[in-house]
Amino acid sequence: MLFTNQINELMDEVEDLIQGRFKEVDRIVDVNQWKVIQAFRHHKISDFHFAGSTGYGYNDRGRELLDEVYAEAFGAESALVRPHFVSGTHTISTALFGILRPGDELLYITGRPYDTLHKVIGQPGDGKGSLQDYGIGYNEIPLLANDNGVDWESVERHMNRHTKVIGIQRSRGYDWRASFTVEEIGEMVQRVKKLNPEVIVFVDNCYGEFTEVMEPTEIGVDLMAGSLIKNPGGGLAATGGYIAGKQKYVELAAYRLTAPGIGAEVGAMLGTTRSIFQGLFMAPLIVGQAVKGSIFAAAMFEKLGFETKPAWTEKRTDLIQAIRFSSSSHLITFVQGIQMASAVDAHVVPEPWDMPGYEHPVIMAAGTFIQGGSLELSADAPIREPYIAYMQGGLTYSHVKLGVMTAIQNMRDQGLV
Structure with missing residues (x-):
């Protein structure tokens, strides 16, 4: 791949600029890597724990220890880690259906949740088995317009x-x-617990694992969920999700995944145990590579005059790098450039389409080894104003750098930068 001299010079300038941030990321990687290894050592993980199970999966010691290793690594009482979760949305849905009952209310205090969760929440009487279809109430508190913080006055009124x-x-x-950030989430926990000590605090932790040295369950969150084809799968888990938190709530989620009375006691792993264990081992390093790539992307696009969130100088608490463009053409060309740099399906040209679970046409670059694996380099965006692309992942920093530079070159070839 050939880039113009101007793009190569910009790359050199940016990499010199961001070296201090990379050292900060490396320190986070070390803390999380050692934490994961300590969990493996504590539970005496051996190669015979990687053997697959079939049928009911009774007495699958590897599966049981996988739950325990995750729980320790995340500072939680308990965890449920399974390939049977088909996506992050499915995992979150399982957790919520596990702990909510008809007549209860779910209150989101961080604004409207991610698009794919809207159908899970649903509408009363929608006949689709959504939360509201089962008589579970729902409300959401928009974030404050001035600083995107939690509107605590509204939270107090609505609880x-x-x-x-x-x-x-x-x-x-x-x-x-x-x-x-985890610190901000900890402050949220303290405030809502003062209003009602019995309320359950649930966190959608997708894209956040191992980006900081602590997880939400270490600072008082009762239950959290995420996807294995994002951060904690390390690029090796082919599918699955995890739920972690207090033992009584994880148990309720397990009853929802399988059936009451069965819970986490069954579930054939079908040869996935090794890759899920190894993915967790690799996750701190791979997440660090992706975070470095996001810092590079932010600095490159800021130098080109685009607005980014977070800025390259800001603290990172997830993988996602948002870049604001001035038109749909900029947005689409950027995403197509990311696809061009993929190792898989680089010849495919993404176009916006009506993707299931989303309310607007979405364009998605996803040249990944694992379908939908967003710890791998990918980018997506709804085609709506403001025109914002969301880039995430990268199993290696070098690949993210190639993707960013290819996207910039593609935009330059189209006369857009």
């Missing part, structure tokens, strides 16, 4: 005796805002 679960989305989703 009531039916409010069973407080929902928090750690990552920005398709919003032009900062993602919430």
Whole structure:
């Protein structure tokens, strides 16, 4: 791939600029890598734990220890880690259906959640088996317009005796805002627990794992969920998700995944155990590579005059790098450039389409080894104003750098930069 001298010079300038930030990322990688290894060592993981199970999967010691290793690595009482979760949305849905009952209310305090969760929440009487179809109430508190912080006055007004679960989305989703740090989530926990000590605090942790040295379950969150084809799968888990938190809530989620009385005691792993264990081992390093790529992308596009969130100088708490463009042409050309740099399906040209679970046409670059694996380099965006692209992932920093430079070259070839 050939780039213009101007793009190569910009790359050199940016890489010199961001070296200090890379050292900060390396320190986070070390803390998380050692934390994961310590969990493996504590539970005496051996190669015979990687053997697959079939049928009911009774007495699958590898599966049981996988749950325990995840729980320790995330500072939680318990965890449920399974290839049977088909996506992050499915995992979150399982957690919410596990802990909510008819007459309860789910209150999201971080604004409207990610698009794919809207159908899970649903409408009363929609006949689709959504939360509201089962008589579970729902409300959401928009973030404050001035600083995108939580509107605590509205939270206090809306919390009531039916409010069973407080929902928090750690990552920005398709919003032009900062993602919430673990420290900020901890402050949210303290405030809602003062209003009602019995309320359950749930966090959608997708894209956030291992980007900081602590996880939400280490600072008081009752339950959280995420996808294995994002951060914690390390690029090796072919499917699956995890739920972690207090043991009683994880158990309820397990009953929802399988059936009451069965819970986490069954579930054939079908040869996936090794890759899920190894993916967790690799995850701190691979997440660090992706975070470095996001810092590089932010600095490159800022130098070209585009607005980014987070800026390259800002603290990172997830993988997502948002870049604001001035037109749909800029947006589409950028995403197509990311696809051009892929190792898989580089010859495919993404176009906007009506993707299931989304409310606007979406364009997605996803030249990945794992379908939908967003720890791998990918980019997507709804085609709506403001025109914001969301780039995430990268199994190696070098690949992210190639993707960013290819996207810039593609935009330059189209006369857009």
